[in-house]
Amino acid sequence: CWGAAAGRTFAEIKLAVTSLIDEYVQSGDADEARRCLRELDVPFCHHELTKQMLRAVVEARGGDKAKSLVRLLRALVESNEVSSSQFARGLHRFVLALDDLSLDVPWAKGELKEFLIRERAWFPLEVEIAAEEGIDGMSNHHIENGENGVMENGNSASYAVPPEATGAARREETSAAAEKGSVKAAKQRSNDILLEYMTSLDVDEAIRRVAEELADEPNLPAWHAHALFVKKAVSVALDHRDCDREAVSKLLWHLGDAKASKLEGGPVVQHASFKLGFASLVSAAHDLRIDHPLEGLHAISLFLARAVVDELLVPMDLVEYVEALEHGELDSPSARSAASCSLEVVRCAKRLLSARHAAERLYRCWGAAAGRTFAEIKLAVTSLIDEYVQSGDADEARRCLRELDVPFCHHELTKQMLRAVVEARGGDKAKSLVRLLRALVESNEVSSSQFARGLHRFVLALDDLSLDVPWAKGELKEFLIRERAWFPLEVEIAAEEGIDGMSNHHIENGENGVMENGNSASYAVPPEATGAARREETSAAAEKGSVKAAKQRSNDILLEYMTSLDVDEAIRRVAEELADEPNLPAWHAHALFVKKAVSVALDHRDCDREAVSKLLWHLGDAKASKLEGGPVVQHASFKLGFASLVSAAHDLRIDHPLEGLHAISLFLARAVVDELLVPMDLVEYVEALEHGELDSPSARSAASCSLEVVRCAKRLLSARHAAERLYRCWGAAAG
Structure with a gap:
C-alpha cells in the first residue's frame, strides 16, 4: 500500500531494469519489453530506465542497436508509459554522470549531443531543458571527435547531423537554447522565492521579488516567467502541509489583485499568466499524481477552484480547459495521452465550485484557520x-x-x-x-x-x-x-x-x-x-510522569529512525529504553509507541510512512526483529495502540483535514496484512465504538469519526488483491 517499489530495494530495481534492457536488445520484441515494464510496476524509478537506455544508446555509437533502443524509448514516452518528468529526471541524472562516463566512453558527450539534436522533435519541453545541464561547454556546431556529428571512424554516420543544418536553422537553434536557459533560470528563481516565502511568510517581499526578479530574464517575456511561477508555486505547495498551501493561495491572490499587491500599475501577475500557468499545471496532472498518489489530483482541483473564487481565473477558463482536453489541443504529448487524468482535475474543480456555499468552503479548504491571521x-x-x-x-x-x-x-x-x-x-x-x-x-x-x-x-x-x-x-x-x-x-x-x-x-x-x-x-x-486518597493521587501522578517520559522517548526514537532508517537500532532502543520506565509496564509503553509512530508518520511524507510501517512489522515479527524471545512488541500492545489511535481519529482529522482519516485507515489495514492485528480486532473496535465502550470521552462523542476509520480499513481489506495493494499505497518510492 505504500508504493509500487515497496518490497524491493533500489539495487534490485536497477538489476531488473538492466535485465529488461538486455533482453530487449537480444530479442528486439518491444511488446514483451513493455509488458515486463508494466509487471515491474515502478513508475517512480522510470528515471533509472531512461538513464540506462541512454547509456546503452551512447555506448552503441550508432547502428541498429542504438536505433532500436531509441524507438523503444520514444514509444514509451509518447504513450506516457514513461512520464515526461521521469524521462527528464533520467536524462538529468545521465548528464550529471557524463564526465565520469567519458573516461571509459570518450565519445559519450558527442553521441548524446547528436541524439538530442536528432530526436528533439518528440521531446517534451522539460526534457530539452534537463538536457542543457552539464553540456553547456560543448559547441553547438562541432562534436568532440568529428564535425557535424560524424565520428572519425564513421560508425555514427547514420546518426550524423546533416551539414545543411546551418544558417537560419542554426540561429533558430541558438535562440531556442537561449530561451530554454531562461526558462530554467526562471524556474530556479521561482523556487528560491517560494522557499524563502514559506520560511518567512513575508508576502510583500515575495511580491517584490516576483515583480523585479522574474522580469529580468533575457529571451523570456515577463508574462511567461509569471506563468512558470504560478505552476511552480502549486507544485511546490503539493510537497508541503496544508498551512503552506494556504500561504501559497494567499500569495497568488496578492499577486493577482492590484490593491493587495500594494504596487502601482495594476496586479503583478496578469490573468493571462494565471490562465497559462494553471493550464500547464492541469496538463501535468498525470505526472503529479505519481508523486502524490493519495491526494494529488484533489489538491490540484482545490487550487484550481480557489483560483476562480479569488478571481485569478474566470469560470470560462475551466470550460476552455475541458474543450482543449477533449479535442486534444494541449501542447504536450504526455498531456494528450493522459487527458482523462487532466479532465478529472478540471471537472472536480467545477463540482467544487457548483456546491452550496462553495466560496466559503474554498476559503477554508486548507484548514480551519485559513483566511485569518x-x-x-x-x-x-x-x-x-x-x-x-x-x-x-x-x-x-x-x-x-x-x-x-x-x-x-x-x-x-x-x-x-x-x-x-x-x-x-x-x-x-x-x-x-x-x-x-x-x-x-x-x-x-x-x-x-x-x-x-x-x-x-x-x-x-x-x-x-x-x-x-x-x-x-x-x-x-x-x-x-x-x-x-x-x-x-x-x-x-x-x-x-x-x-x-x-x-x-x-x-x-x-x-x-x-x-x-x-x-x-x-x-x-x-x-x-x-490519607489513601493522597497516596492514590501520588501514584497516579507517578504513572502520568512515566507516560509522559515514554511518549518523549518514543518521539526521540522515531525522529532518529526517520533520519537514519536504521531498523536494528530502532528495535534495540524500543526493546531496552521503553522497558525502563518505572510505574509503567512494558506492554503499555509499547502501545504508546505504536500510537506515537503513526501520529508522527502523519506529519511526514509517504516514504516516511512506509518506513514506519516497516518498523512496526519488524517490531511485531520474531524473525524480523533478530532478537531472542519472540517479537519485541506483542499483539496486545498493537491492539491497544491502534485502539487508542482510532479513538483519537477526530483530533487527528483536525490536524490533517485533507487525508488524515484515510491515512489512519491505511495504517490500520496494513497492520492486519502484516499480521500485527487480526481481522477480529477490527470487529471488536466497531463493537466497542457502537456501544460506547472506549475509555475516552472524546472518542465516545466522536464515535462516528472513529467508526469511519475502521470501516474504511475493512473495505480496503475486502477489496480484490488487497494485500498487494496495501503493500503499495504510499507512492512508488516507498521501500
Missing part, C-alpha cells in the same frame, strides 16, 4: 469570552464558537479562559467560565488535544503571569485538583509541566486552597482529601 483569531476569542462573561448565555457563546470555525486555534480559547478563571479568583465569574469550558470539552466542541495544548501554553506562561497575578499558580493548582474528574488523561499530563515545584498539599497563599483573604473559600480543596 492568528492576531485576528485571538481578538475574536477575547471578544467571545467578554460577551459570555457579560451575558452568561452559554448557547450564544457556543454558536459564536461554531461560526468562528477555528478548531485549530481552540488552544487559544482554552488559554484565555484559564487566565480569566485564575484572574477572577473564585466567585460566580470563575464558576461560569469553568461550566462553559467543561461543556465544550465534554461535547468535544473543544477537543482534548486542543484543551491539553492550551493548558500547556498557559502553564508555560505562568511565571510571567505571576508577576501581575501573584495568586495565579495557587488558583491553577486548585482548579486542576477540583475539576480533574472530567479531564481527559492528556490534559492532566499537560498540567504537570511547569508546576512540579508547587506542593501537592499546600497552595502558595494558604493551605488546602483557601486564600488569605478568603475569596477562594468556595474553591477550596476539601480537608478530607488526605
Whole structure:
C-alpha cells in the first residue's frame, strides 16, 4: 500500500531494469519489453530506465542497436508509459554522470549531443531543458571527435547531423537554447522565492521579488516567467502541509489583485499568466499524481477552484480547459495521452465550485484557520469570552464558537479562559467560565488535544503571569485538583509541566486552597482529601510522569529512525529504553509507541510512512526483529495502540483535514496484512465504538469519526488483491 517499489530495494530495481534492457536488445520484441515494464510496476524509478537506455544508446555509437533502443524509448514516452518528468529526471541524472562516463566512453558527450539534436522533435519541453545541464561547454556546431556529428571512424554516420543544418536553422537553434536557459533560470528563481516565502511568510517581499526578479530574464517575456511561477508555486505547495498551501493561495491572490499587491500599475501577475500557468499545471496532472498518489489530483482541483473564487481565473477558463482536453489541443504529448487524468482535475474543480456555499468552503479548504491571521483569531476569542462573561448565555457563546470555525486555534480559547478563571479568583465569574469550558470539552466542541495544548501554553506562561497575578499558580493548582474528574488523561499530563515545584498539599497563599483573604473559600480543596486518597493521587501522578517520559522517548526514537532508517537500532532502543520506565509496564509503553509512530508518520511524507510501517512489522515479527524471545512488541500492545489511535481519529482529522482519516485507515489495514492485528480486532473496535465502550470521552462523542476509520480499513481489506495493494499505497518510492 505504500508504493509500487515497496518490497524491493533500489539495487534490485536497477538489476531488473538492466535485465529488461538486455533482453530487449537480444530479442528486439518491444511488446514483451513493455509488458515486463508494466509487471515491474515502478513508475517512480522510470528515471533509472531512461538513464540506462541512454547509456546503452551512447555506448552503441550508432547502428541498429542504438536505433532500436531509441524507438523503444520514444514509444514509451509518447504513450506516457514513461512520464515526461521521469524521462527528464533520467536524462538529468545521465548528464550529471557524463564526465565520469567519458573516461571509459570518450565519445559519450558527442553521441548524446547528436541524439538530442536528432530526436528533439518528440521531446517534451522539460526534457530539452534537463538536457542543457552539464553540456553547456560543448559547441553547438562541432562534436568532440568529428564535425557535424560524424565520428572519425564513421560508425555514427547514420546518426550524423546533416551539414545543411546551418544558417537560419542554426540561429533558430541558438535562440531556442537561449530561451530554454531562461526558462530554467526562471524556474530556479521561482523556487528560491517560494522557499524563502514559506520560511518567512513575508508576502510583500515575495511580491517584490516576483515583480523585479522574474522580469529580468533575457529571451523570456515577463508574462511567461509569471506563468512558470504560478505552476511552480502549486507544485511546490503539493510537497508541503496544508498551512503552506494556504500561504501559497494567499500569495497568488496578492499577486493577482492590484490593491493587495500594494504596487502601482495594476496586479503583478496578469490573468493571462494565471490562465497559462494553471493550464500547464492541469496538463501535468498525470505526472503529479505519481508523486502524490493519495491526494494529488484533489489538491490540484482545490487550487484550481480557489483560483476562480479569488478571481485569478474566470469560470470560462475551466470550460476552455475541458474543450482543449477533449479535442486534444494541449501542447504536450504526455498531456494528450493522459487527458482523462487532466479532465478529472478540471471537472472536480467545477463540482467544487457548483456546491452550496462553495466560496466559503474554498476559503477554508486548507484548514480551519485559513483566511485569518492568528492576531485576528485571538481578538475574536477575547471578544467571545467578554460577551459570555457579560451575558452568561452559554448557547450564544457556543454558536459564536461554531461560526468562528477555528478548531485549530481552540488552544487559544482554552488559554484565555484559564487566565480569566485564575484572574477572577473564585466567585460566580470563575464558576461560569469553568461550566462553559467543561461543556465544550465534554461535547468535544473543544477537543482534548486542543484543551491539553492550551493548558500547556498557559502553564508555560505562568511565571510571567505571576508577576501581575501573584495568586495565579495557587488558583491553577486548585482548579486542576477540583475539576480533574472530567479531564481527559492528556490534559492532566499537560498540567504537570511547569508546576512540579508547587506542593501537592499546600497552595502558595494558604493551605488546602483557601486564600488569605478568603475569596477562594468556595474553591477550596476539601480537608478530607488526605490519607489513601493522597497516596492514590501520588501514584497516579507517578504513572502520568512515566507516560509522559515514554511518549518523549518514543518521539526521540522515531525522529532518529526517520533520519537514519536504521531498523536494528530502532528495535534495540524500543526493546531496552521503553522497558525502563518505572510505574509503567512494558506492554503499555509499547502501545504508546505504536500510537506515537503513526501520529508522527502523519506529519511526514509517504516514504516516511512506509518506513514506519516497516518498523512496526519488524517490531511485531520474531524473525524480523533478530532478537531472542519472540517479537519485541506483542499483539496486545498493537491492539491497544491502534485502539487508542482510532479513538483519537477526530483530533487527528483536525490536524490533517485533507487525508488524515484515510491515512489512519491505511495504517490500520496494513497492520492486519502484516499480521500485527487480526481481522477480529477490527470487529471488536466497531463493537466497542457502537456501544460506547472506549475509555475516552472524546472518542465516545466522536464515535462516528472513529467508526469511519475502521470501516474504511475493512473495505480496503475486502477489496480484490488487497494485500498487494496495501503493500503499495504510499507512492512508488516507498521501500
